[in-house]
Amino acid sequence: MSFNKALIVYRKELLEVLRDKRTLFTTLLLPLLLYPLLIVGFNAIMARQTGILEEKGGTVAIADSIQNEVSRRIVEEFVKIENFTFLPYAETSQSLYESKDIQSIVTLRDSLAVDGLTHYLIGIQYDASNERGRLTYDKLKENLRNSETVIVKNQLQLAGVNPNLTEIMSIKGIDTSTSQKKMGMILGMFLPYIMIIMLLTGASTVAADLVAGEKERRTLETLMVSSVGRKEIVLGKYLTIITLGMLNLIVNLFSISFSLRYMLSQQGLEISGAHMPIKAIFILLAAMLPLATLFAALLLSISTFSRNMKEARTYEQPIMMVSMMLAMISFLPAVELNNLMALIPIVNIALLFKAVMINDYHLSHLLITIGSTLVLDFFAIWGTIKLFNTESVLFRSDDDSGSIKAVKMNKQSFFNPYYGIVYFTIALIALYYIGSYIQLKDLKTGLMQTQLFIILLPPLLILRLLKMNQNQILRLKLPKWKEVVLIPFIAFPAAILVSLLAQLINEVFPFPDHYLEQLAKLFTMDTSLWMNLLLISVLPGICEEILFRGFMIRFFEKYGKVWAVVISAILFAAFHLDPFRFLPVLFLGLLLGYLTMRSGSIVNSMISHALNNGMALLITAYAGSSFIKPLLRSDDVFHYWVALPALLIFAGALWLFHRITGGKECAE
Amino acid sequence: MINVKHLSKEFPKKDGTKLYAVNDVSFEAGDGEIVCLLGVNGAGKTTTMRVLSTVFKPSGGTAEIQGWNILTHPDKVRENLGFLSGDTGLYNRLRVHEFIRYFGRLYGIDDATITKRMDEMVNLLDMSDFMDKKIEFLSTGMKQKVSIVRSIIHDPPVMIFDEPTAGLDILTARNIVAFIRSCKERGKCVLFSTHIMREAERLADRIVMIHRGKVLADGTLEALREASGQQDLDDIFIDFVNRNTDEQEVLAHEF
Numbered sequence: 042m043s044f045n046k047a048l049i050v051y052r053k054e055l056l057e058v059l060r061d062k063r064t065l066f067t068t069l070l071l072p073l074l075l076y077p078l079l080i081v082g083f084n085a086i087m088a089r090q091t092g093i094l095e096e097k098g099g100t101v102a103i104a105d106s107i108q109n110e111v112s113r114r115i116v117e118e119f120v121k122i123e124n125f126t127f128l129p130y131a132e133t134s135q136s137l138y139e140s141k142d143i144q145s146i147v148t149l150r151d152s153l154a155v156d157g158l159t160h161y162l163i164g165i166q167y168d169a170s171n172e173r174g175r176l177t178y179d180k181l182k183e184n185l186r187n188s189e190t191v192i193v194k195n196q197l198q199l200a201g202v203n204p205n206l207t208e209i210m211s212i213k214g215i216d217t218s219t220s221q222k223k224m225g226m227i228l229g230m231f232l233p234y235i236m237i238i239m240l241l242t243g244a245s246t247v248a249a250d251l252v253a254g255e256k257e258r259r260t261l262e263t264l265m266v267s268s269v270g271r272k273e274i275v276l277g278k279y280l281t282i283i284t285l286g287m288l289n290l291i292v293n294l295f296s297i298s299f300s301l302r303y304m305l306s307q308q309g310l311e312i313s314g315a316h317m318p319i320k321a322i323f324i325l326l327a328a329m330l331p332l333a334t335l336f337a338a339l340l341l342s343i344s345t346f347s348r349n350m351k352e353a354r355t356y357e358q359p360i361m362m363v364s365m366m367l368a369m370i371s372f373l374p375a376v377e378l379n380n381l382m383a384l385i386p387i388v389n390i391a392l393l394f395k396a397v398m399i400n401d402y403h404l405s406h407l408l409i410t411i412g413s414t415l416v417l418d419f420f421a422i423w424g425t426i427k428l429f430n431t432e433s434v435l436f437r438s439d440d441d442s443g444s445i446k447a448v449k450m451n452k453q454s455f456f457n458p459y460y461g462i463v464y465f466t467i468a469l470i471a472l473y474y475i476g477s478y479i480q481l482k483d484l485k486t487g488l489m490q491t492q493l494f495i496i497l498l499p500p501l502l503i504l505r506l507l508k509m510n511q512n513q514i515l516r517l518k519l520p521k522w523k524e525v526v527l528i529p530f531i532a533f534p535a536a537i538l539v540s541l542l543a544q545l546i547n548e549v550f551p552f553p554d555h556y557l558e559q560l561a562k563l564f565t566m567d568t569s570l571w572m573n574l575l576l577i578s579v580l581p582g583i584c585e586e587i588l589f590r591g592f593m594i595r596f597f598e599k600y601g602k603v604w605a606v607v608i609s610a611i612l613f614a615a616f617h618l619d620p621f622r623f624l625p626v627l628f629l630g631l632l633l634g635y636l637t638m639r640s641g642s643i644v645n646s647m648i649s650h651a652l653n654n655g656m657a658l659l660i661t662a663y664a665g666s667s668f669i670k671p672l673l674r675s676d677d678v679f680h681y682w683v684a685l686p687a688l689l690i691f692a693g694a695l696w697l698f699h700r701i702t703g704g705k706e707c708a709e
Numbered sequence: 710m711i712n713v714k715h716l717s718k719e720f721p722k723k724d725g726t727k728l729y730a731v732n733d734v735s736f737e738a739g740d741g742e743i744v745c746l747l748g749v750n751g752a753g754k755t756t757t758m759r760v761l762s763t764v765f766k767p768s769g770g771t772a773e774i775q776g777w778n779i780l781t782h783p784d785k786v787r788e789n790l791g792f793l794s795g796d797t798g799l800y801n802r803l804r805v806h807e808f809i810r811y812f813g814r815l816y817g818i819d820d821a822t823i824t825k826r827m828d829e830m831v832n833l834l835d836m837s838d839f840m841d842k843k844i845e846f847l848s849t850g851m852k853q854k855v856s857i858v859r860s861i862i863h864d865p866p867v868m869i870f871d872e873p874t875a876g877l878d879i880l881t882a883r884n885i886v887a888f889i890r891s892c893k894e895r896g897k898c899v900l901f902s903t904h905i906m907r908e909a910e911r912l913a914d915r916i917v918m919i920h921r922g923k924v925l926a927d928g929t930l931e932a933l934r935e936a937s938g939q940q941d942l943d944d945i946f947i948d949f950v951n952r953n954t955d956e957q958e959v960l961a962h963e964f
Binding site for chain 1: 720721726759762763764765766784787788790792794797798799800801802803807811812814815816817859863
């Protein structure tokens with residue numbers, strides 16, 4: 042590969058990009074104009090509006106049912122509030138309040154408490170959804186506090202007690218943070234989010250143009266017949282995207298900090314110490330750069346995959362949305378960067394950003410963040426070069442062989458990956474909306490209906506509709522008895538390993554309490570163990586297996602059996618809509634897929650699935666029995682040492698299974 | 710020179726079947742010779758040329774350009790090859806001289822040589838008026854001239870033209886035809902494709918007829934006339950197609 046040629050491509054792309062008015066506008070001009078307008082303008086308007094509101098004041102009706110010296114005193118103090126008008130309560134007051142002609146109704150009542158003191162109950166009726174209402178309430182409350190102090194002091198004096206008794210304690214917080222740290226904390230909340238999004242927008246404005254745009258304008262072939270290699274093309278374009286992303290980021294950072302400082306100085310706030318130290322800026326840019334490369338590689342692969350710019354823009358949306366959600370982590374209080382968090386892309390940068398802003402970060406986190414992002418980046422760029430070398434992707438054209446019409450002509454073509462993803466999406470949406478709705482009404486029948494009508498029935502109907510051989514497609518055939526004998530020795534240890542994996546995850550990311558309650562509800566639905574076994578073990582064992590190991594797996598078999606197992610397992614894990622259980626379920630899905638593909642019979646994975654789910658139930662039911670008890674800790678979860686025998690039995694049984702199933706259908 | 714041996718190219722379709730765009734195609738083109746790939750739309754001409762220019766990898770067989778194998782030395786193949794088609798896209802935001810220099814640099818030519826060759830071509834094609842203009846403001850004819858200079862800036866011994874006059878007006882098309890002739894005069898090996906019989910008749914030293922990915926006939930116009938017993942190239946072509954396929958009606962419809 043010639044780096045020199047990649048640089049020639051890079052220089053040309055940059056020149057072209059910088060000549061594009063649209064790109065110039067979004068990456069340079071917009072941020073330079075937007076923040077001053079947004080921050081300074083918004084601030085000015087807000088200050089002015091608050092002033093207007095104060096000047097407007099309000100009108101308050103007072104119903105004084107006490108009419109003693111104290112209550113009169115309270116009312117007198119009220120009247121001193123500037124810009125406010127006070128009226129005695131009348132019959133029309135309530136309707137005036139409804140029509141917003143008056144902002145508040147104050148009622149004064151008294152009651153005699155057991156200790157002989159008169160208590161004054163002051164009700165302030167106001168509309169909290171209305172800014173003027175809130176302002177009125179705040180003013181009245183503040184005024185009442187002052188009145189209270191004065192009145193209490195008076196009474197103390199009358200009783201011959203030193204009135205300063207009310208002020209024997211004075212609290213003074215000593216803030217050790219510098220103004221720079223304070224600003225850092227505020228900036229650390231929202232700046233990471235803005236920066237990550239800006240990096241992505243800057244990169245995405247050019248990414249779609251760079252390959253998909255070239256396809257659209259028919260220049261890609263011109264470039265490819267010249268002597269530049271594909272790797273060089275990819276590298277040149279990749280550098281262009283990184284540059285634009287970083288440029289957008291820097292321009293935004295500059296514009297934001299300039300506008301903020303201007304705003305703070307306008308408000309007369311101390312800003313002498315509140316500037317971002319040069320060191321922090323360098324650390325942030327050093328951390329943002331790997332993220333820029335990751336985004337560049339992802340966007341470039343999308344651009345390469347897409348037929349035209351419109352398509353590329355569409356495919357960019359999910360990346361945009363996921364990034365936004367991950368970046369929002371910086372808004373959450375009390376989430377701090379640790380070694381594990383530093384492995385999650387985007388989240389790590391957002392948290393690192395926050396930590397750097399208050400100058401409270403560890404070098405190890407910085408290094409892990411940069412390192413893990415670079416590893417991902419490497420895979421993404423490797424994938425892009427692969428894509429660029431795949432003719433069927435680079436010259437993807439409209440091909441109607443996957444259309445419904447084509448499926449009618451050739452039934453087998455129904456099972457293509459595209460339809461697989463579409464079907465999965467529809468099933469997932471049905472599960473989420475319909476499934477959760479019927480389960481909310483009644484958990485037991487809801488679960489049953491979900492399994493039968495959402496999971497099992499549609500695949501069977503589709504196969505019937507396409508007039509396909511259900512038994513053959515779904516691999517519905519009796520397994521050999523030797524296989525069935527081995528299944529419990531695979532399924533039970535696997536279930537233990539799965540639950541230990543879940544436990545391990547629980548230690549790192551503790552499950553929220555409401556989540557555990559939800560799960561417990563599932564296991565204690567019915568008093569009858571048999572009913573529970575049917576609902577939790579047998580039905581899912583049959584229905585979910587038909588869907589995933591019978592039906593879904595078929596869509597991906599053109600990638601080879603291993604990939605079909607892997608993809609169906611990923612979908613299976615995703616289908617459980619539960620990030621905490623993703624890994625355990627993924628492991629289970631891989632195992633079940635292997636069992637079906639290796640033996641050619643889905644019955645093996647059905648039994649295995651049912652045993653796995655059933656075991657959790659049995660453990661709960663028989664936790665106290667002498668057989669199970671030694672395996673469990675006091676909190677009814679397995680001891681970690683159980684993993685060892687489980688693993689040994691599992692591996693041994695799997696090895697035997699693999700040996701006796703060396704038939705035609707081999708997965709691994 | 711170009712040497713194509715048993716070249717095949719198939720494309721997978723979504724339903725798992727395969728489309729054989731090029732099926733066991735063999736032919737040669739020597740230096741100072743103009744060879745025409747003649748066939749209807751969808752015959753496999755463009756796919757053949759894309760494989761020869763290393764944009765596609767062949768599914769079977771191989772080919773050599775100036776002695777370099779397209780599979781083992783794709784970079785050498787591209788260095789020895791100039792490729793031009795009727796709708797080759799240009800970078801609209803670049804100026805003409807920037808565009809030509811960009812490709813010159815990609816071929817690894819030093820700036821002085823690029824300038825020298827560019828000046829020669831500019832005089833030859835009468836382009837001096839618009840060298841500083843951005844490409845987006847050029848007319849079709851001007852753009853085609855820019856494409857010509859782009860394709861020849863590295864002075865390749867082999868030129869491939871894929872439907873070079875498709876979609877061009879008569880005046881622009883004439884420039885291309887003249888350019889193809891001048892390539893032959895300079896001893897280059899030229900391969901061009903067309904579905905227009907007259908163009909093949911006028912330009913080609915030898916005609917390779919291609920239909921549904923297969924070569925039907927290969928020879929000079931005279932030899933083809935003799936073999937088919939027809940005078941007109943249209944008739945010769947239909948004659949060969951009919952001899953090789955049972956789908957006469959389809960073809961009658963296509964013409």
